[in-house]
Each structure stands twice: as structure tokens, then as C-alpha cells.
Amino acid sequence: MTELSSRYDPKTVEAKWLSIWKDGNVFHAVPSDKKPFTIVIPPPNVTGILHMGHALNNTLQDILVRYKRMRGFEALWMPGTDHAGIATQNVVEKQLAKEGKTRYDIGREAMLGRLWAWKNEYGGTILKQLEKLGSSCDWPRTRFTMDDAYSEAVKEVFIRLYEKDLIYRGNRIINWCPRCQTALSDEEAEHKDKNGKLYHIKYPFKNDSSKQLIVATTRPETMLGDTAVAINPTDERYKGYAGQTLVLPLIKREIKIIADEFVSLEFGTGAVKVTPAHDPNDFAMGERHGLETINIMRPDGVLNEQAGVFKDLDRFAARKAVIAALDEQGFLVKIEDHTHAVGHCYRCDTVVEPYLSKQWFVRMMPLAKPAADAVRNGQIKFHPERWEKVYLNWMDNIRDWCISRQIWWGHRIPVWYDDQSNAYVARTEAEAQQKAKGQRGKDVSLRQDEDVLDTWFSSWLWPFATLGWPAKNQDLEFFYPTNALFTASEIIFFWVARMIMAGYEFMGKAPFQDVYIHGTVRDAKGRKMSKSLGNALDPLEIIDEYGADALRFSLIINSGQDIFISKEKFEIGRNFANKIWNASRLIFMNVSPEAFKDYQNFEFDQLNLPSRWILSQLYSTISRTAEAIEKYRYSEAESLVQEFFWGSFCDWYLEIIKNQWKDVLVQKVALHVLSNSLKILHPFMPFITEEIYKNLQEGSVNLSNSSWPEYKKEYVSEDDQKTMQSMIDLISSIRNTRAQWNIKPNETVECVLSVADVRLLNAIQKDFENFQVLGKIRSVQFEAGLSKVNDAASGVVGEIRYFIPLSGIVDIQKEKRRMSDQFTQLEKTANAIAGRLQNSEFVKKAPPEVIAKDQERLQIIQKEMSELTSVISSLS
RNA sequence: GGGCGGUUAGCUCAGCUGGUAGAGCAGCUGACUUACAUUCAGCAGGCCGUUGGUUCGAUCCCAGCACCGCCCACCA
Secondary structure, eight states: OOOOOSSOOHHHHHHHHHHHHHHHTTTOOOOOSSEEEEEEOOOOBTTOOOOHHHHHHHHHHHHHHHHHHHTTEEEEEEOEEBOOHHHHHHHHHHHHHHTTOOHHHHHHHHHHHHHHHHHHHHTTHHHHHHHHTTOOOOGGGOEETTSHHHHHHHHHHHHHHHHTTOEEEEEEEEEEETTTTEEEOGGGEEEEEEEEEEEEEEEEBSSOTTOEEEEEESOGGGGGGOOEEEEOTTOGGGTTOTTOEEEOTTTOOEEEEEEOTTSOSSSTTSEEEEOTTTOHHHHHHHHHHTOOOOOOBOTTSBBOGGGGGGTTOBHHHHHHHHHHHHHHTTOEEEEEEEEEEEEEETTTOOBOEEEEEEEEEEOOHHHHHHHHHHHHTTSSEEESTTHHHHHHHHHHTOOOEEOEESSSSSOBOOEEEOTTOOEEEOSSHHHHHHHHHHHHSSOOOOEEOSOEEOTHHHHTTHHHHTTTTTSOOHHHHHHOSOSEEEEEGGGIIIIIHHHHHHIIIIISSOSOSEEEEEOOEEETTSOBOOTTTTOOOOHHHHHHHHOHHHHHHHHHHTOSSSEEEOGGGGHHHHHHHHHHHHHHHHHHHHOOHHHHHTTTOOOGGGOOHHHHHHHHHHHHHHHHHHHHHHTTOHHHHHHHHHIIIIIIIIIIIHHHGGGOTTOHHHHHHHHHHHHHHHHHHTTTOHHHHHHHHHTTTOTTOOGGGSOOOOOOGGGOOHHHHHHHHHHHHHHHHHHSOGGGOOOOTTOOOEEEEEEOOHHHHHHHHHHHHHHHHHSOOOEEEEEEOSHHHHHHHHTTTHHHHHHHHHHTOSOHHHHHHHHHHHHHHHHHHHHHHHHHHHOHHHHHHSOHHHHHHHHHHHHHHHHHHHHHHHHHHHHO
């Protein structure tokens, strides 16, 4: 029939289908009369290279999108990339560094030219890699956060928020990365526990230098910028100190002692140096007490002229120098070990500096409220649910968002300043000119804000900006809101939360209903996969070696919470693909054109038990798999399909029918099961299923746009499943003889055992030989054939059945003990229930269904007890 | 410091309405059998972290404890 090779070769097959899908544009979705189903891809960074996290994330999305497409939805999966401001700029700056230049050397315009050139050349890499995974994105729709239209959306949002007074500019302590030389948001500063030191330093009093106040600090170099020392007003130790003057060592500046509730009595010495320009708490105290702010540091982390003799020292060198100087002059009291959390830049891992500067902020409280409510009232659901708490906890403690970045790659802030530093927020410079003229009454020259917006300030618009917002159009109308979002927990705050806020603020609707949070892919030892650790498995290499289907399948079936993966894990998927392939070969080798013509139609009543059984299994698998997918239980869905296809279809059905191939009905059933199995396998393993399905020649339809099998209730029979199951158990028991069968002396058994599986025959025969020696079997006939297997269900082998379960146990005494334990347990339960039922008060008060349940349970227990009794007595 | 999760076979994990536990892998036995050795048949291996509570009955529900992991956080 078909010439399928004995081993599945993913490479050629995958390449072939990728181009068929692409040429046919089969994943293109347009507004139609179907129901919409939309997912937007979490846009990978343009600098991204496919890693296992992407592979997992996108496989999950692909499974759902393909499934929904098969279920008749107009399913759109919107692809695209994120410009990744700092990350991309870092990459290009590294290139420049090789030429011995910095971005300042070549200037803003030339730098942007190089950035775009880099983006145009390498920015598509990650998407091509995602495509190789089999991702069924609507590729022609691919968006980029710095597309012209998208940039308009960003600008629009800035202006709208500004007009609502939700954006403001302020002088605040922010997280500053001295390497990237930009501000970071609170989320972009990663806190890590560091083993540091706590330095105790003497600050002498002005009027009596023999008296000192000892302060404790972890960042002694910032003392150069101290403008006060704070104590707690209730601190008995320092009663009357407030208001006195100290002389700052080294600098000799006079500073006051202030009293502030913020100061903890327990920590350190109870006296805190106050450096308003270099610490957020100190800044707040400074505001409360009207303190001066002294900035001692340049943007690159080197101390400035305010630092006196320490000028031009890097902050860490300065720390050492300050300590040395303090020690030398007798101000250093002691140094203690101290662990504390230190912020690090999430892009370059440099220690972040709390730094006073003028930045743009978004007022988050008003935006957070509807977004938090949406989750509270169930309009948006997290899967697994527990992430809702994490989300809400952040939302309820939300702080303003620093959105300006001192880099060049990104959306430039749409604000212009005149010579008096008045700010004009406008869509274009011309508009700003007009506004300025209106306000100043004359033309003034303007300069645009140098800064760009945080990358996330564009990403948070992704679900609707990709569909064309702020323009009104059919796409937006039809595909928004999206249905599900798939992401890792790391970016719940960065992205998910903000998207929800933006969705409500700008669209008046939630951007999606379901948020699926998947685990992190880790190596076998549980470490995060990373290039620097050298433990990363490259998905492309895995695809190359095992195939994309194998990668997808293995990844998903392993996904519980976090996913621990090693190379061997991908054998699961590869082996399964091979199994599917070979089962298909077997079927294709044995079916006739007649069966091929219409294998979807057959008389169900004429089928034998194994056929009815496999159909029953098939259809219950179909519905259970669908249910699992809908509930976002992907690994369960895969297990169900695999268990059915391999464990039931291949291991039992195909073995049983080996000698029945001449029966057209059997051929039809085999083809029918294969065809439908391919359909339910398709979302998980798109390539191999397409390839095999093609051989079924059901019209010219690709599996990618065929439909999910309809559930046929009439094929699902519990009786058939039970009968067949007991047969399977029976045959299994017979197979499993040797040590297990414990035949009583003098007992003889005569039986005819039919074995369909030729392979099994030898194994079993051997066992039976042993069995004959061991027990007293007079004769056992072996017969490779099918008809008798069917008969077995109706009782021919039933005689064997009688003693297998009982004498098949090695340690009868142990089993007896178990059974009598069980009996006592049941007896106790029965008594308890019976007692309850005789209690007239209980019967009066308890709801009828409870009583009914009790009665039912009592009956079951009593039945079990009587069965147990007979079994126990037969054992002795 | 606050919050969240986990603890089940050697390993990775299921166990989604409470009825003394399942899978895959690894291990061990056995089968060269024309769909598949990327295979097939089988075996063994578990006081379901610990202490209490609720229940006739707890891996499951409740509380405490221990250990592991993650997230958040401005005690310098």
C-alpha cells in the first residue's frame, strides 16, 4: 500500500510539512462566522535564541490552538517579537566595543541605525526557530513592538495616561544600573542575598568631640553624602539627642540628629546615618525633615566632586578607601558579618545603586484596582489557581512604575521641553510646537526628552496593539479579547499584571480569560538551564536528533510543576513516534482497498468483542483527552492518548487481530482507530500525524485543518470494556505463570488456551512447560488463533479463571491475613453504619441522600464481606 | 521579615468527590518474534516527611513540627 520505512525519520518529514503549511498559509485566521479563539504569543526578545523554556511555552500554546482549530474555532495565534530595550542595546554596544567605540562616540542617530540593522538581520531568528517546533502561528501577521503602528499605540497610551494625570515626572530614588547607565523599575532590580559587612562608625558630637554617636551601615561610602543621623524618638539610649549636631567624619560637615519613627530600636546601634540621595528610606526621611540631598556619585558609579578626596573612585573602591580612612582616623568601631538583599540589574547582573534622579512614573493604584477585581471575581482565572494569590499580593501593594530609561533603543518619550523646562506632551514635534506657542505666546525652540520608555511599557499593550489598536478595525473587534495566555511565573508582574491593567484601561475589557502559568525547565539536578552553567539543552539539537514531535511530546509529558529534563527524557517522545509509525505501517500492510474506501462506516453490531472494545476505548479516550486539554492538563492528556494508542491499541488490539486481517471489518476498525488516533494526537505531534494521515487519503485535507473526532456515545460500552478487561487480566495471569501458580498436589487441570500473539506463544509455552513439571497439568494445547480468544470471554477458559486468582498467590498465609484484616475493617465499618441507621434520631435528622448513601454503602460492604468469607474459606 | 508551594517506589512524578497506592525511567528475569529491540512478556521495590485532630475509615481534610524550593521586601 504505502512504503513507509521501518524507522520514522523526522527530518525530511518535518521539513516537508513546514513548507506545506507555509505555502498553504493554513494557520491564517480572519474574522469569519466561526467563533474566534485567540492567543497572543509572549513576544520573545529579538535578541532571543530558542531555549527549552520557549519550547515548552510554545508547545503548550500550539497544542491548545491546534485543538481549538480542529474544534471549529477561527483560531488565531498571533506571533511577534519584543524590541527588548536594554538587552538589544547591550548586544550592539558589545559589537561597538570590539571596534573600541561607545554609543556616545557614534551618536544617537548612528546608534539607532546600527540597532535597526542588527534587528533586521538577526531579529527574526527566534521566530524561525519557533516555526521549526511546529508552532501554528499566523506568521504573516508577525508583529514587532517597534513597528510604526505599534509605536503609535505606545504614544497614544502615554498621552492618554498623561492626560488622566496617571503619568508624572518626579525626582525620586530609583534603581540605577551604573553599567547600563539607566533607571530600572522595581521589578527589574533582582534582590539576591549577599554576605556583606555591617560597619560601625563613630560620629563625634560638635560641642564635645570626645562624645560620639555610633551608626551602623552596610554601604559606608554613602556617608560622604550624609545630611543627618536618625534615631527613634522612643529610644531611651538616645534621650535628648535629637536636635544636637554631629560632625561627619572625613568630610567634617555638620549634621543634625533627627528623630524618626522609621528607625528600628533593635537593628544595629539604633542610630542611622541618613543619605537622602542614595537610599529610598533616607530620601523619605529627608522629605519629612527637610534635609538637603547630596549626590556623591556620577551615573557610571564613580564618585563625584562631592566626595572630596574620594572623587574619581569607583563606588566599590571608594568603599574600601572610606573604610581605610575611617579606620586610620579612629572612627571605625567594628565590622560585623551581615547578610542582606542587594539589588542586581536583571539584564547585566550589576549591583544596582539607589540613585536620585528625575524620571517618568505611572501612577499604578487607579489602574490596579479593576485589574485586581477581575481576578477576585473570576473574570480572569489563573491555572494553577495558586498564582492568583501571588498576583493579588503584588496588586494590593503596588507601587508606581518608573517607565523612563536612559537608553536609545525603544520608544522615545513623546515629551518636548522649552528653554524654561516646561514639558509639552504631544504626538509630534509640530503638535508640541503648537502647544508651546499657545502657552508662551511665541515660537520657542524645543528639545525632545532624551529618554525612551521601558520595554514593558510597550509589551503591556500586546493583546490589542498587535490587532491594530488604537485604530478601530474588524480584527480587533473579532479577535479581542484573547482567550488564554501562557507564560512562566517570572513575568507575572512584568507583563501579565500590566497587560490586565492595560486591557481594562484602554479596551474596557480583560485581555484574556485564562492565564496558564507553566514551570521552569531545569536540568536533571534541578538547576535552571543557562548558558553560563553549561547545562542548557539546545532544543534545536534535540529536534535534530529526536525530532520536533519527540521534543514536544517529551517536554509536555514531563511537565508537572517545574520540569526536570535531561537528554534521555526525549527518548520517550522519539520511541512513541516510532511506535505510531510502525503501527501505521502494520495497518497499511494489511488493509485492502475495499476497507480503505470507507473505513468510517461499518456495522457496529457485527463487530467482535475486541473490536467493540477498542472502539469503546478510543471514544472514551477522545472525550477524556478533550476534557484534559480544556482543563489545561496537558501532560494528563498526553498520557491518556499514549496509554490508549500504545497500551490498548498496539499491545492488545493489533496483537489480537493478527490472524484476522482477512476480515474487512477488522481492517476497517483498525483504520478507523488509526485515523481518529492521529487526530487526537495531532495537537501534540503535528508532523508525524500529518505524514501518516496523508496516507489515509481522506480527501486532500491536512490534519491541521481537519476536525476533532466527534464523540460517538453508541460505541462506548461499559460492558464490553469490562468483559475485555477481564479477558486481558486472564491472559495476563496465564502469561505470568511460573512462580505464581501454586497448584495443589494431585490437582489436574485441562485447558485449551488460545494465544493470538505468536510472539507470546513461545514465552508462554516455556512457562507452561515449567508449569507441567511443577504442577500436575495433564495437557495444554497451544493454538495460535483468534476465534478462541473471543470464546474465552464466554467461558471456555473460565475454568482456569477459578483458581488463578486464588492459588496464584505465592504466600497464601500472608494473603489470608490481609483478607481477614480487611474483613475486620469492613465489619467495623458495617457496624458503624448499621448502628447509625438504627439510630432513630439520625434517621429523622439526616438528609435523605445521606441515608440513601449509607444504605447503599452498607449493602456493598456486606456483599464484599460475604465474598471475602468464601474466598478465605476456599484458601484454607 | 512576609507570602506561596513541595515532601508518595532508587529517580521523575500521577493519585482532580476520603475506602490501606499507580505510571514512566533505572534495576533484575525471560523472549532474536518479518510493524516496531526506539520492541515484547514478566518480577521486584512503598509504616504516602513527622506528631496530633476530625472520621467507622486519612496519602487525601484540619493544626503543629521538620526539611527542601520559589516569590516578594526600603531595618540602615
